Amino acid sequence: MNSQFYVTTPIYYVNAEPHIGHAYSTIVADVLNRFYSLAGFETFFLTGTDEHGDKIVSAAENSGQTPKEYVDRISGLFRTLWPKLNISNNYFVRTTDPGHQDTVRFILNRVNENDDIYFSEYEGLYCFGCERFYTERELVDGKCPDHRTEPEVIKESNYFFRMSKYQDWLIDHIRQNPGFIRPERYKNEVLSFLKEPLEDLCISRPKSRLKWGITLPFDENFVTYVWFDALINYVSAVGYPDGEGFKQFWPSAQHIIAKDILKPHGIYWPCMLKSAGIEPYQHLNVHGYWNVNEGKMSKSIGNVVRPLELVDIYGLDAFRYFLMRDMVFGLDSEFSEEGLVARINADLANDLGNLVSRSLTMVCKYFKGELPEPGHSDAADEELRIATLELVDRYEELMKGLGFHKALMAIWEMIGRLNTGQIGY
Numbered sequence: 001m002n003s004q005f006y007v008t009t010p011i012y013y014v015n016a017e018p019h020i021g022h023a024y025s026t027i028v029a030d031v032l033n034r035f036y037s038l039a040g041f042e043t044f045f046l047t048g049t050d051e052h053g054d055k056i057v058s059a060a061e062n063s064g065q066t067p068k069e070y071v072d073r074i075s076g077l078f079r080t081l082w083p084k085l086n087i088s089n090n091y092f093v094r095t096t097d098p099g100h101q102d103t104v105r106f107i108l109n110r111v112n113e114n115d116d117i118y119f120s121e122y123e124g125l126y127c128f129g130c131e132r133f134y135t136e137r138e139l140v141d142g143k144c145p146d147h148r149t150e151p152e153v154i155k156e157s158n159y160f161f162r163m164s165k166y167q168d169w170l171i172d173h174i175r176q177n178p179g180f181i182r183p184e185r186y187k188n189e190v191l192s193f194l195k196e197p198l199e200d201l202c203i204s205r206p207k208s209r210l211k212w213g214i215t216l217p218f219d220e221n222f223v224t225y226v227w228f229d230a231l232i233n234y235v236s237a238v239g240y241p242d243g244e245g246f247k248q249f250w251p252s253a254q255h256i257i258a259k260d261i262l263k264p265h266g267i268y269w270p271c272m273l274k275s276a277g278i279e280p281y282q283h284l285n286v287h288g289y290w291n292v293n294e295g296k297m298s299k300s301i302g303n304v305v306r307p308l309e310l311v312d313i314y315g316l317d318a319f320r321y322f323l324m325r326d327m328v329f330g331l332d333s334e335f336s337e338e339g340l341v342a343r344i345n346a347d348l349a350n351d352l353g354n355l356v357s358r359s360l361t362m363v364c365k366y367f368k369g370e371l372p373e374p375g376h377s378d379a380a381d382e383e384l385r386i387a388t389l390e391l392v393d394r395y396e397e398l399m400k401g402l403g404f405h406k407a408l409m410a411i412w413e414m415i416g417r418l419n420t421g422q423i424g425y
């Protein structure tokens with residue numbers, strides 16, 4: 001029996017064009033998917049777009065389109081980008097897909113039947129940019145940490161998910177499964193957040209305020225709040241509840257996300273799964289930000305790196321190599337075009353290029369351009385053979401642990417050794 005591997009990217013919110021952060025998450029998922037596939041696993045690789053919420057409605061209005069026309073267009077940008085970056089996803093999920101919407105309603109009903117949903121009035125601090133309520137202690141100087149604007153006080157009745165009920169279970173689960181959230185720093189971040197009492201999660205918006213969403217199956221005057229819609233894509237895309245894909249792939253699920261969405265993925269999502277009677281995912285893999293000009297990249301700051309422009313100039317494999325080699329998975333990295341060029345020159349043109357060029361030259365010069373059968377091997381050859389086999393083991397271990405830059409460094413150590421070693425001629 002084959003082993004399975006299921007990897008997901010976040011579903012990207014379609015209020016802006018794809019940037020390097022989207023490209024990085026998706027390339028990491030692609031690299032893992034190819035690695036497991038080569039290792040003989042049956043793999044499933046999912047990406048997609050998140051298409052509901054009031055930010056979409058206002059973005060659509062700004063571009064003079066209906067929400068549906070707008071999400072079709074922006075979602076299309078993502079779908080046409082991925083093949084150009086050699087992304088090998090098996091499926092592209094959209095939260096406006098009828099199948100996804102059915103699954104969301106199915107899970108809402110199940111959670112509701114489990115007495116985990118209640119109706120209540122709520123007054124809170126709301127950031128319209130984030131489409132969510134903030135607690136006082138989450139604010140920075142009274143402002144949204146992302147938008148640096150003051151949230152507004154909003155009072156309305158809504159449906160709530162009894163997330164607090166699962167707090168102790170979640171803490172135990174994280175402690176008993178060390179790789180559940182990784183790298184370690186993000187596991188610790190979630191555990192430290194869980195030291196405070198967990199609040200219940202508001203999961204609806206009244207239709208008077210937002211129409212562009214999935215109607216609640218138990219109250220047609222409300223639509224589902226974005227996270228209770230978006231997160232469910234990871235199971236709807238593989239056919240939950242009855243699909244074979246779900247049974248086959250969900251037990252091996254690994255999510256790739258950037259650290260800005262740690263809380264929904266590290267806290268809301270496992271609690272939602274538990275309430276719905278679904279086993280939690282295997283791993284939540286969290287990466288840092290690509291900082292451009294020493295600040296978090298954002299469209300408003302005007303330093304967005306467009307992946308395709310770089311690929312046109314430097315080539316796709318060089319671009320992918322740079323992203324995997326220069327970021328320590330989990331930490332922030334500095335992005336600069338100079339850094340990309342330096343990496344290409346040193347690693348690809350110089351180290352790897354020299355090795356390939358020297359090897360080809362020798363094959364032409366000494367063996368008439370035909371690769372000969374291995375001849376007599378001396379001690380140096382044998383040492384090299386053993387080192388290469390060890391490299392394969394080390395590489396596999398590093399890749400499974402998300403140590404992409406170290407896996408590449410290990411290969412480049414060997415390249416360096418072959419370049420400088422006294423081998424034969």
Ligand SMILES: [Zn+2]
Pocket residue numbers: 127128129130131144145146147148
């Ligand atoms: Zn905000």
